[in-house]
Amino acid sequence: MKETSITQELYRPLSPARTAFSRGMTTIAFLLSGLALLPLLAILFEILRQGIPNLKWEVLTSLPAPVGMEGLPSGFANAIVGTVIMVGIASLISIPVGVLTAIYLAEFSKGSPIAHLIRFVVTVLSGVPSIVVGVFAYAVVVLTFKGFSAFAGGFALSVIMLPIVILATEEALKLVPTSLRLASSALGASRFQTVFRVTIATALPGITTGVLLAVARAAGETAPLLFTALFSQNWFEGLTSPTASLSVLIYNYASSAYAEQNTLAWTASLILVGIVLLVNVASRIVTSNRFKIR
Numbered sequence: 158m159k160e161t162s163i164t165q166e167l168y169r170p171l172s173p174a175r176t177a178f179s180r181g182m183t184t185i186a187f188l189l190s191g192l193a194l195l196p197l198l199a200i201l202f203e204i205l206r207q208g209i210p211n212l213k214w215e216v217l218t219s220l221p222a223p224v225g226m227e228g229l230p231s232g233f234a235n236a237i238v239g240t241v242i243m244v245g246i247a248s249l250i251s252i253p254v255g256v257l258t259a260i261y262l263a264e265f266s267k268g269s270p271i272a273h274l275i276r277f278v279v280t281v282l283s284g285v286p287s288i289v290v291g292v293f294a295y296a297v298v299v300l301t302f303k304g305f306s307a308f309a310g311g312f313a314l315s316v317i318m319l320p321i322v323i324l325a326t327e328e329a330l331k332l333v334p335t336s337l338r339l340a341s342s343a344l345g346a347s348r349f350q351t352v353f354r355v356t357i358a359t360a361l362p363g364i365t366t367g368v369l370l371a372v373a374r375a376a377g378e379t380a381p382l383l384f385t386a387l388f389s390q391n392w393f394e395g396l397t398s399p400t401a402s403l404s405v406l407i408y409n410y411a412s413s414a415y416a417e418q419n420t421l422a423w424t425a426s427l428i429l430v431g432i433v434l435l436v437n438v439a440s441r442i443v444t445s446n447r448f449k450i451r
Contacts, residue, residue, distance in 0.1 A: 201430070208427030211420050217428075221390050221406075221421075231417065233425050235392050239307065239400040240432075242393060243386060244375050246311025247318050252368055255322030262323070263330035264352050276327075283320035290316045291381035299385055307393065307400035310386030317378060318371040325367020329360040369440035373433045379404040403429045 170176075219232030258275065266272040294313035299305055333356050341351040357364070387399040388409060394400075403425050410422035 204423065204426050204430055207420075207423035208425075211424045212427060216421070216424055220392065231421065233401070233403065233406050233421065233428075235389065236401040236403045236406040236425065237428065238393050239386070239389070240376060240402045240404070240429075243307055243310040243314055243382070243400065243402060244372060246308060246396075247314035247375050248368075248372060250312065250315035251318040251322055251371065255319050255371075256326050256364065259323045259326030259330060260352060260357070263327045264348075264356065279320045279323050282316070283324065286380075287317055287378050288380035288384075291384035294381060295384040302397065304397065305385060305387040305399045306397045307386055308396045310382045310400060310402065313381035313385045314375040314378060317381065318375050321371035321374060322367055325370065326360075326364045329363025329367065330356060332363065333359045366440040369436050373436040373440075376432055376436070377404060377429060379408050383408070403432075 216232040217237065218234050220235055221233060222231035258279075262272050262276060291313055294309055294316065298309040298312050302309070337355055337359060338351055341355045342348075346354070382402050382405050386402060386405070388405050389399045389401045391401075407422050407425050407429065410418040410425065413419060413422075
């Protein structure tokens with residue numbers, strides 16, 4: 158009898174006042190969400206409006222033309238190549254170090270003082286302004302090797318990527334059920350085998366998401382590259398030479414006094430937003446149920 162009354166209470170319709178309150182709060186939530194999206198949509202609309210008319214194949218395959226030479230093809234292919242190379246250098250540095258550090262924090266040093274210290278340092282590093290990272294990379298790499306270079310730019314971007322990779326990987330490893338670790342140990346696997354064949358394999362979608370988000374963050378950074386890679390009007394000439402990047406090109410062209418460069422800045426912004434969007438979409442695809450390891 159008591160169970161019947163509880164069931165009836167659970168399925169009883171809400172009173173008109175509570176129904177009106179619920180619908181009102183839902184409407185307010187949707188309105189506030191729409192207001193929060195307005196600035197983002199406005200930025201995207203303006204980038205698309207200004208950037209699409211000048212999006213041509215020659216823009217993606219040509220070097221920047223000298224100012225005033227309207228007859229020559231003008232583009233920023235060198236900046237696209239430079240961005241890919243420096244983000245690649247940053248990934249080669251930050252991903253192995255970040256993933257191994259996260260494995261140590263999550264699997265081998267739970268609750269230890271050194272783990273708390275490392276986690277604190279990583280958390281602080283994640284909040285350091287990117288321009289400070291650029292100054293640090295300038296002092297460590299540029300002054301040491303006496304020149305701006307792609308390697309210096311990649312090093313600066315790796316410092317920005319590192320805390321994102323560590324924190325995302327650690328959280329992904331923490332989500333792996335303890336029962337999987339115990340089952341692996343019960344079957345005779347060593348701790349090393351359990352970590353690398355079971356734990357990491359299960360957490361791989363989350364780890365990949367963190368890595369891709371770090372790559373997207375690095376691709377859009379400008380301040381560190383101003384202090385490290387600087388800029389170049391030429392094709393990539395080597396790891397020890399100044400190198401062009403999309404973010405610095407946008408910064409330079411947006412503040413230029415020449416209208417043709419202002420126009421290219423919008424098109425370069427469209428390409429950079431497209432790259433970041435593709436990386437974020439890739440992270441979503443990786444974490445979808447179709448790609449989860451069971």
